[in-house]
Amino acid sequence: MTALDTLRPPAKSRIISAGPFHNLLFWCFCFLTSYIGSGLFWTFLGYKDISALGRVVLQVEDDSPLAGHLTTGAIITKLNDHSMASSSIDRDPWTSFLKSTKNDDIFLGWCIDSNALDSSGKECCLPDESKNDTLSCFVANTVPTRVGCMDPIPILTSTKTTDRCESGTDCRNGHVCVRPAETEELLRLTIKGNELEPDKVVLWSGPRE
Known part of the structure; x- marks a missing residue:
């Protein structure tokens, strides 16, 4: 004898009917979301896509x-x-x-002062040197290539579109177009x-x- 068999008929009928009832509710939910679109449904509930x-x-x-x-x-x-x-x-x-x-996920470089790049240290750009916690290696697309160790925060966090460049020709006089070295994370x-x-x-x- 199972636990269900020991119940009185009214209680037993409620348990038996609960399964089909929940299935009906789930079917109505699926029908509603498909009819009005899931995006509208979640918007109605207060969510935004x-x-x-x-x-x-x-x-x-x-x-x-x-x-x-x-x-x-x-x-x-x-x-x-x-x-x-x-x-x-x-x-x-x-x-x-x-x-x-x-x-290749950085499409554009940044315009920085040419003298600042040239006067910066080069140690962080050398393969055998330990990484500096505050400076990163930047590479200018010049001939010959110029590199320098710069603080990346003021350069890379700028939201000014005028600071971005494809090459040095996009920068004003006295500036070069740089990108972080590929070794930088x-x-x-x-x-x-x-x-x-x-x-x-x-x-x-x-x-x-």
């Missing part, structure tokens, strides 16, 4: 170096120069980018602004994982 803008930050670990720079609910619109907006070509650009091993996260704050760029130094 931001996949056309980028990726939303759901949580930041307290001990993460990014904890003081990223907040829950922030929208990341770019990783380096790659848009994080979903498209018909790439539904998950976030995963595609982080799994990529290519070094630097990642720029562009955070969408709002009515009170403009977009900002957060710089991550370390492996992408």
Whole structure:
């Protein structure tokens, strides 16, 4: 004899009918979402689809170096120069980018003062030298190639489009177009602004994982 057999008929009938009833509710839910569209359904419940803008930050670990720079609910619109907006070509650009091993994800360089580059140290650009925690190796697309160890934060976190360049001809006199050396592990996260704050760029130094 099972536990169900020991119940009185009214209780037994409620348990037996619960299964079909829940199946009916689930069917109605599926029908409703397919009829009005899942996007509209979640909008009705108070959710908003931001996949056309980028990726939303759901949580930041307290001990993460990014904890003081990223907040829950922030929208990341770019990783380096790659848009994080979903498209018909790439539904998950976030995963595609982080799994990529290519070094061509920085499309444009940055214009910096030519004298500042030339007067900077070169040690961080040498293959046998230990990495500097505050300086990164930058390479200018000049002939011959010029390199220098610079603080990456003021350069890479600038949101001014006039600071970006394809070559030195895009920069004003006395400036050169530089990019981080391929050996540098630097990642720029562009955070969408709002009515009170403009977009900002957060710089991550370390492996992408």
